[in-house]
Amino acid sequence: DSGVTQTPKHLITATGQRVTLRCSPRSGDLSVYWYQQSLDQGLQFLIQYYNGEERAKGNILERFSAQQFPDLHSELNLSSLELGDSALYFCASSPREPNTEAFFGQGTRLTVV
Amino acid sequence: QKEVEQDPGPLSVPEGAIVSLNCTYSNSAFQYFMWYRQYSRKGPELLMYTYSSGNKEDGRFTAQVDKSSKYISLFIRDSQPSDSATYLCAMKLQGGSEKLVFGKGTKLTVNP
Numbered sequence: 474d475s476g477v478t479q480t481p482k483h484l485i486t487a488t489g490q491r492v493t494l495r496c497s498p499r500s501g502d503l504s505v506y507w508y509q510q511s512l513d514q515g516l517q518f519l520i521q522y523y524n525g526e527e528r529a530k531g532n533i534l535e536r537f538s539a540q541q542f543p544d545l546h547s548e549l550n551l552s553s554l555e556l557g558d559s560a561l562y563f564c565a566s567s568p569r570e571p572n573t574e575a576f577f578g579q580g581t582r583l584t585v586v
Numbered sequence: 587q588k589e590v591e592q593d594p595g596p597l598s599v600p601e602g603a604i605v606s607l608n609c610t611y612s613n614s615a616f617q618y619f620m621w622y623r624q625y626s627r628k629g630p631e632l633l634m635y636t637y638s639s640g641n642k643e644d645g646r647f648t649a650q651v652d653k654s655s656k657y658i659s660l661f662i663r664d665s666q667p668s669d670s671a672t673y674l675c676a677m678k679l680q681g682g683s684e685k686l687v688f689g690k691g692t693k694l695t696v697n698p
Contacts, residue, residue, distance in 0.1 A: 475629060504684065515690035516630070516674065521683075529683045563629055570684055573618055573637075577629035 476500065477578035479564050485584045491552040494581045498545055498566030504528070505547040506575060507539055510561040522547055523570075554585045589613050592675055592689025601698050605662040609675035609689045612656065616687075617680035619651050621660045624672045624691065633660070633673075665696045 476499035486492055498505050507519040518531035522541035533539075536554075541547045551558060561582050565575040592609045599605055607621075617638055622630035636642045639653045648661040658677075662669055672691040678684070 475631070477629070506685070516676075516686075516688040518685040518687070521685065529685055531685055565629075567684075573620065573635045573678070574632060575686065577622075577631070579627075579629050 475576040475578060477564055477566050477576050479562075479578035479581050481581060482579065483582050483584075485586060486554060488554055488556060488585055490554050490585075491550065492554065492583065494549040494551070494562055494564075494583075496547045496549070496564030496566075496578060498547070498564070499568070499576055502566035502568050502576070503545065504567045504570065505541055505545070506565040506567070507533075507547070507549050508563045508565065508577075510563060510580070511559075516563070519549070551583070556585050559583055559585045589687050590675065590677060590689045593692055594690055596693040596695060598695045598697060599665055601665060601667060601696055603665050603696070605665050605669070605694060605696075607660040607662075607673050607675075607692050607694070609658050610656055611658070611677055611687075613677075613679075613687075614653070614656065615679050616677040618678040619649070619658050620676040620678075620686070621647075621649055622674040622676060622688075624674060626671075630674055665694075667696050667698050670695045 478497040503524045519533040521529040539549045561580045563580045565577045620635040621633045624630045634649045646663045650659045674691040675689040676686040
């Protein structure tokens, strides 16, 4: 167990809908990262927050947004969902920068039908 | 050209074999190199990281980085069925963005 908790584990929703994925980082970790994993693209970095502030952005679609709250948990919001958004979404946290020890959660499997 | 290339396999070996997993990369600015292991339906788990060039050993695992060739390797000695998983290499710049750039992973099966 990495100490990173993601909910829900599975999510099935229809195209056009909006969902929220939640992540609780390891106790004391200030950095939270979101990654998308699909069969054809592999693990792709979406966004990083550090102590509540957006730190880095990757290939995150405009339909996607994230935030980190004062208690350090993070949420990833996905809207106007398309079939191609079906993937595993992972949250990771790390205690420090440089990020050489990222601890990943179990992921949320999103299926858009 | 993708930033990080990794042969997806699958790779199947008998128990006790030495396994060699590799990645190549194109960005010479990468300074941190990691190997993650991902079991089916689980999140990636960090195995080892190396800063810049050189070797690092941890039990049955050895990581090597050859920056001149832009090539990294993970060796697993005395492989066990419990090593069956997908192995992902990841890299990061020094300074700047904290994002990890991953290879697509190599699926390894160790047969008893």
